[in-house]
Amino acid sequence: xxxxxxxxxxxxxxxxxxxxxxxxxxxxxxxxxxxxxxxxxxxxxxxxxxxxxxxxxxxxxxxxxxxxxxxxxxxxxxxxxxxxxxxxxxxxxxxxxxxxxxxxxxxxxxxxxx
Amino acid sequence: xxxxxxxxxxxxxxxxxxxxxxxxxxxxxxxxxxxxxxxxxxxxxxxxxxxxxxxxxxxxxxxxxxxxxxxxxxxxxxxxxxxxxxxxxxxxxxxxxxxxxxxxxxxxxxxx
Numbered sequence: 001x002x003x004x005x006x007x008x009x010x011x012x013x014x015x016x017x018x019x020x021x022x023x024x025x026x027x028x029x030x031x032x033x034x035x036x037x038x039x040x041x042x043x044x045x046x047x048x049x050x051x052x053x054x055x056x057x058x059x060x061x062x063x064x065x066x067x068x069x070x071x072x073x074x075x076x077x078x079x080x081x082x083x084x085x086x087x088x089x090x091x092x093x094x095x096x097x098x099x100x101x102x103x104x105x106x107x108x109x110x111x112x113x114x
Numbered sequence: 115x116x117x118x119x120x121x122x123x124x125x126x127x128x129x130x131x132x133x134x135x136x137x138x139x140x141x142x143x144x145x146x147x148x149x150x151x152x153x154x155x156x157x158x159x160x161x162x163x164x165x166x167x168x169x170x171x172x173x174x175x176x177x178x179x180x181x182x183x184x185x186x187x188x189x190x191x192x193x194x195x196x197x198x199x200x201x202x203x204x205x206x207x208x209x210x211x212x213x214x215x216x217x218x219x220x221x222x223x224x225x226x
Contacts, residue, residue, distance in 0.1 A: 034214060044215075046214050049214055101147070101159060102159075102215060106155060106156040107156045
């Protein structure tokens, strides 16, 4: 069965601190991986995605993620967070069978203190 | 502007009543999805549809029903059989083979 696990449920950082949110997945085949962000009161937005090629993926707003196949991981990073990064972050895995289904992790709430 | 419209934003219903949540997209996307979001549980797939007049159950379909009579529309009915219907419901669409979704702004359903 496919699954996505986000280990950090609630993270609190001060501005300018570095961020790393963990994401591990369980799937035996070729993976497509995504990070979404949900700012307070807003739509879910795509931060970045990995399909193939360079395992270091850069997204919007200075975020990046690294796909490490041997560790089944796709951690999200940002060198210096801002108060405006306060949001909920979701890691997701594209399902098999070309249905386009996304399987989401539990989400991580990030709170950045000014 | 292209996008997904969910309505209403907030919905209150009495226990035992069926309620239908609207989802409309003008992106010309083939696939549409309904997710339920609960705190600490992420997003869980209720139903999805890849083409008109066809849909499949997701992981938590019990107590829900859908229809896909038009490409643009994918309404979700929360029936009285759903044991815990109070939640935030998100609709999404995607273009086949591209990956990644466009999400609506959601409907918060409260059953009292």
